Amino acid sequence: MSLVPFDDRDGWIWMDGELVPWREAKVHVLTHALHYASCVFEGERMYDGEIFKLTEHTERLFRSAEILDFEIPFTVAQIDEACKQTAAKNGFADCYVRPLAWRGPEQMGVSAQQTKIHVAVATWAWGSYFDPEQAKKGIRMTYAKYRRPAPDTAPTASKAAGLYMICTISKHAAERAGYADALMLDWRGRVAETTGANIFFVMDGELHTPEPDCFLDGITRRSVMSLARRHQMKVVERPIEAVEIGRASEVFLAGTAAEVTPVREIAGHRYTPTRITETLLRGYDALVRQSPAEVAAVVAG
Ligand code: PMP
DSSP: OOOOOTTSOSSEEEETTEEEEGGGOOOOTTOHHHHHOOEEEOOEEEETTEETTHHHHHHHHHHHHHHTTOOOSSOHHHHHHHHHHHHHHTTOSSEEEEEEEEEOSSOOSSOOTTOOEEEEEEEEOOOOSSOHHHHHHOEEEEEOSSOBOOTTTSOTTSOBGGGGHHHHHHHHHHHHTTOSEEEEEBTTSBEEEESSSEEEEEETTEEEEOOOSSSOOOHHHHHHHHHHHHTTOOEEEOOOBGGGGGGOSEEEEEETTTEEEEEEEETTEEOOOOHHHHHHHHHHHHHTTSOHHHHHHHHHO
16 A cells, blocks of 8 residues: 655645644654653544534543643634634645644653643545445454553543554554454443444444543544434443443444444454444434534534
């Protein structure tokens, strides 16, 4: 597979208040974030010229930074605007949007009180998160070696770069074994999420999903729950034990990049994505293309 490296592309990246040519959006090797993972980020998608739930994502970025003990030197409105501006400058109506905030190179060591906080927004074309053919039939997953840490072990409510270390290792192991992704349990051995999306199970015609008490409470997850309720489905957020996954009839993932992705296997348990997965997949595809006012009405419902 030939990849165009992400540092060698045409376009513009918003960095610390201005749009800079893509190849000039650089950091020094002694950046605190690179050594100590003092970085938070977001993942958003623009559909038909509108970034889905933009302000919710920006607000989460600010909360993530606060959890990592730093303050973003811009307002939520300024970062919202930066996201829109970056997509527009790059000529996108449909793209992935990646805002991030990190500690700079002013100080090295665990203490980082003197570092400056930097912010950037990049946009790029990103189609289906999984191989589209596999995603259509439903992806195959195995278990991850790592578990999601307890909330008193890591800042689990933040979308912090450091939390993805165990995700990349787990995703690589799954891919090497021929799977598309890995299911991560939490520190108690309960079902948590995958390496980059939340998970839903259809059990006895109801939609079950774990409570996000030690992993990301996805914005897509919440949209899917609202959609399901709109379709008169019963939505149950509860602790889900690993032994229960064999009971589900349908399984799917939900995330900004993954959107709604059907799952056809988890570690030997097989599922047939049918009515409920299809309804929510189509519902989500329609929702992301509605105006912000229409989206708000659905989510309030
Ligand atoms: N969990 C993880 C680990 C993720 O990386 C993501 C994607 N941001 C999600 C869940 C889903 O979150 P969202 O729907 O807000 O994109």
